Amino acid sequence: MRELILCVILFTSFNLFAQNEVSKVDFSDTYIDNKSSFGKEEFYLGLSMLENSNYKFHFRFNYDTQIVDLLSNDGIYFQGLLLNQIVEMKSVQNGKFKSLEPKNYVFEKLILDDNISSILGKMIIEKEISQIPSSKYIDNWKLNEFGCDETNFQFKINNQITETNFMCLYEQNEIELAMILKGIIEYAENSFKLSKKHEIFRAKLESKKAYYFKGVGTYYKEK
Secondary structure (H helix, E strand, C coil), X not given: CHHHHHHHHHHHHXXXXXXXXXXEEECCCCCCCCCCCCHHHHHHCCCXXXXXXXXXXXXXXXXXXXXXXXXXXXXXXXXXXXXXXXXXXXXXXXXXXXXXXXXXXXXXXXXXXXXXXXXXXXXXXXXXXXXXXXXXXXXXXXXXXXXXXXXXXXXXXXXXXXXXXXXXXXXXXXXXXHHHHHHHHHHHHHHHCHHHHHHHHHHCCCCCEEEEECXXXXXXXXX
């Protein structure tokens, strides 16, 4: 019965769009930054804010162009949700030149394996990942002068919400806290096969269009 109730809640929380199907939503000039690291996804894609979550334990983190949510009411049994996303670009004439600008968010939402989600959720609790401060507060954290990716986490534990941000996480090889964080992300990547899931998602995209996603930049899908 517990599993049935959780599944019903999961599908209800995803009721804006069909599961396992690629959906689009137009970029809008009405977007207002709510200061969340996941603000655009919350605004455009119906990703609920943790403040509004019905779960006692709700963990969220990004992995490149994917967002993973882990949900539980007892801190033992978790269910996982995956949001694959990419930005469709459009050509815009600027005087004599053409440039590319965002046109649509393209995305899909998937339900992840329960057993892996539960292992990962318990790892986050046992290793106290929510207590690790953002990178700007950690001594000897190295930044790349040419810029690097940002990794974001959000945690809701019994109505207490924490958000942390880490710059250049994958370039840290001597800081114990960074190694713990990378271990969590690597477990999620390998166990959920996140890269493969995003590859499958990209294969579903419309051809003859330009897309942008972090880590690769803009590319044109021929087929």
